[in-house]
Amino acid sequence: MPPVPPVPRRGRPLHTVQVLGGGSACTGAHVRSLTAGLVARGVRVTVCAPAGAELAYGFSRVGAGFAPVSARTEPETLASLRAVCAGADLVHAHGLRAGLMAALALGGRRDTTPLVVTWHNRTLSQGFRARLTRLLERRVVRAARVVLGASSDLVERARRRGARDARLAPVAVPSAGRPRSFAGDYAGRDKVRAELGALGRPLVFTMGRLEPQQGHDVLLTAARAWRRLDPTPLVLVAGEGSRRAALQERIDAEELPVRLIGCVTRAVEAVRMLAAADVAVLPSRWTARSPFAQEALHAGVPLVATAVGGVPELVGDAAVLVPYGDADALAAAVGGLLADPARRAGLAARGRAQAATWPSEDGTVTHVLGVYDELAAATGEPLSEPVRV
Structure with missing residues (x-):
């Protein structure tokens, strides 16, 4: 036009x-x-x-x-x-x-x-x-x-x-610098996963400010259940904020399979990490049109998100939605996806289709x-x- x-x-x-x-x-x-x-x-x-x-x-x-x-x-x-x-x-x-x-x-x-x-x-x-x-x-x-x-x-x-x-x-979401997904490019995906220390195990990724409204405490509670999975997934959390010290203390005390990687300054690097993940998680208390959710669907990464704010209308049926604050529901949703490659592939395809409908x-x-x-x-x-x- x-x-x-x-x-x-x-x-x-x-x-x-x-x-x-x-x-x-x-x-x-x-x-x-x-x-x-x-x-x-x-x-x-x-x-x-x-x-x-x-x-x-x-x-x-x-x-x-x-x-x-x-x-x-x-x-x-x-x-x-x-x-x-x-x-x-x-x-x-x-x-x-x-x-x-x-x-x-x-x-x-x-x-x-x-x-x-x-x-x-x-x-x-x-x-x-x-x-x-x-x-x-x-x-x-x-x-x-x-x-x-x-x-x-x-x-x-x-x-x-x-x-x-x-x-x-x-x-x-501005698309400048958005890399292609790793669909079919196993060597490229494995290279990024190796850099992140996630070869041979599932990778769960989230990104956002380390503040109370982002729901990271709920994510850590859910991660307790993932310790029992074989192999145990690695949960990477990108971002900085006032809750970092408290979250790290809890990760260490409970021996959770979670790593805080700090702020990723280059958007292209953040999206490369996201595209290499098996599951993306958005545990926020509220968000409108979450850029993280949008990038996950663009990249064909299965998304588990809280049913808050504008998320349901944004993702439609292309993501698994759970109530905010329900760690058991979050743990079950992520665990179920990690155990079902066919379901992940279906969500990835629906995610790309949903992303194509956005402005x-x-x-x-x-x-x-x-x-x-x-x-x-x-x-x-x-x-x-x-x-x-």
């Missing part, structure tokens, strides 16, 4: 400002992919984000302007963001913090400069922090003209918080640009509600 040209305003191309308030690496990669696609279609794009984001994602290398701003809602930050947004036709914020920054910076100008907010993740909190989060969510979604949710439960959450227009948004990067850009064009063409009506602080 040929690129859809942007709607010109006042004889010039559409100018959008993308606001990124830090967020996860997945959000940053999505903004980089979106930015590249918009620039390729003739849209003028300026990215406002912490200085480190430019080093990590290279927004300027794909033709965007870049303006470093702090992730805090301080007066100086808001003044800088306000100045960048002054000439924009539309502002697109990614995440709750970025949405609040953009809403405050735009102020009353949101009547003429619409704000779009993409909600990629949920903040899992309790007590006072949960009440504060609900307040921030309400203010951000009511300030936005359109809220794009990465999963259906995020769209419903935005509507409950008072969003006037909340929609499900396609969010593709491409080009499709994601086209969808977002359609929202921009819709808002840019609208006239004669208020585009947002005021934000009070």
Whole structure:
């Protein structure tokens, strides 16, 4: 499909400002992919984000302007963001913090400069922090003209918080650097497994921040049952976080067949490890469109995941789903797959088929640009509600 040209305003191309308030690496990669696609279609794009984001994602290398701003809602930050947004036709914020920054910076100008907010993740909190989060969510979604949710439960959450227009948004995982799977390439697969110390035994792989919401304690409890399997699988956990010391202490004390390998800095290396695994595991408490789950299905690796957030609608029947926090169910699901090569092969095929139904990067850009064009063409009506602080 040929690129859809942007709607010109006042004889010039559409100018959008993308606001990124830090967020996860997945959000940053999505903004980089979106930015590249918009620039390729003739849209003028300026990215406002912490200085480190430019080093990590290279927004300027794909033709965007870049303006470093702090992730805090301080007066100086808001003044800088306000100045960048002054000439924009539309502002697109990614995440709750970025949405609040953009809403405050735009102020009353949101009547003429619409704000779009993409909600990629949920903040899992309790007590006072949960009440504060609900307040921030309400203010951000009511300030936005359109809220794009990465999963259906995020769209419903935005509507409950008072969003006037909340929609499900396609969010593709950038494919740059994705290696081919090892289907039929036993030498290549064995080479990676040898490097990981998993020759002659099954390999179970997971990747994510070592934080409570990622469910690694449940994974370790499930790993107790896998000690009885012959041969005993090796469970590799890629990632860093505040729980590393506690998890390592438990692995050592219980003599679990689990190895923490730290943060894998190069995405291509992480996907090579994943593609060499027999089973991928996603034990999270909540996730929208998990990039790890998407990469597992793209690579044809059987996936066992918790039935939370956007995971069921993402994977369909191409993965084994278990309740969050149920270590026995997780242990049985992984053990059953390791014992049944034919079932693993069937899941691998269904996974690739399911992945083929997901939006491409080009499709994601086209969808977002359609929202921009819709808002840019609208006239004669208020585009947002005021934000009070």
